[in-house]
């Protein structure tokens with residue numbers, strides 16, 4: 297159904313579980329929007345403190361790793377032109393779609409009032425035969441989706457937030473990456489370099505591996521159905537229609 301013509305929001309919020317999730321998935325879109333002046337907030341739920349299998353590391357390394365990964369994420373966001381980054385510092389590998397966390401995200405959405413929210417597909421459990429979607433990814437996607445609807449826009453849901461001055465906010469569109477059946481493609485031909493550069497900022501996760509080839513292959517695959525060189529594909533929920541501008 298979407299996209300009539302290309303929709304570019306004036307403000308957006310990207311919500312993901314770990315540092316680097318955003319760069320692997322939607323960074324080309326965010327860079328494209330940021331270049332037009334779209335104000336983007338990046339919300340990172342955990343700080344990726346489980347992201348090491350180095351046998352010399354134990355639990356005492358986790359705070360150090362969290363700090364390293366936040367620094368990497370902030371550097372990536374700077375490359376993409378993202379305006380602000382919010383870290384919730386939740387423990388990696390233990391994310392659950394709780395009402396408490398949904399409320400926290402509702403507060404963040406009501407504070408920054410994005411036109412669009414970008415997150416993963418809350419329905420994705422398996423990708424092909426080789427990848428079980430990380431449960432943190434799915435939890436982040438569920439949290440973001442249900443914070444957008446119904447929580448952010450419903451006045452009397454989390455009424456104590458209202459009492460504290462957090463007025464309801466209706467997000468217009470929800471972009472879900474990694475869906476089984478995409479319906480919207482964002483052309484990232486002009487921003488794939490930025491996507492790769494941003495992803496390369498996550499040095500603690502990449503080691504010696506250069507992800508450039510894989511990112512180009514994915515973007516080529518996603519662009520094919522639309523005749524685009526490089527694209528990121530989404531399922532888009534249109535929650536509020538735009539009024540035509542005069």
Ligand SMILES: [Zn+2]
Nearest residue numbers: 313314317430
């Ligand atoms: Zn992840």
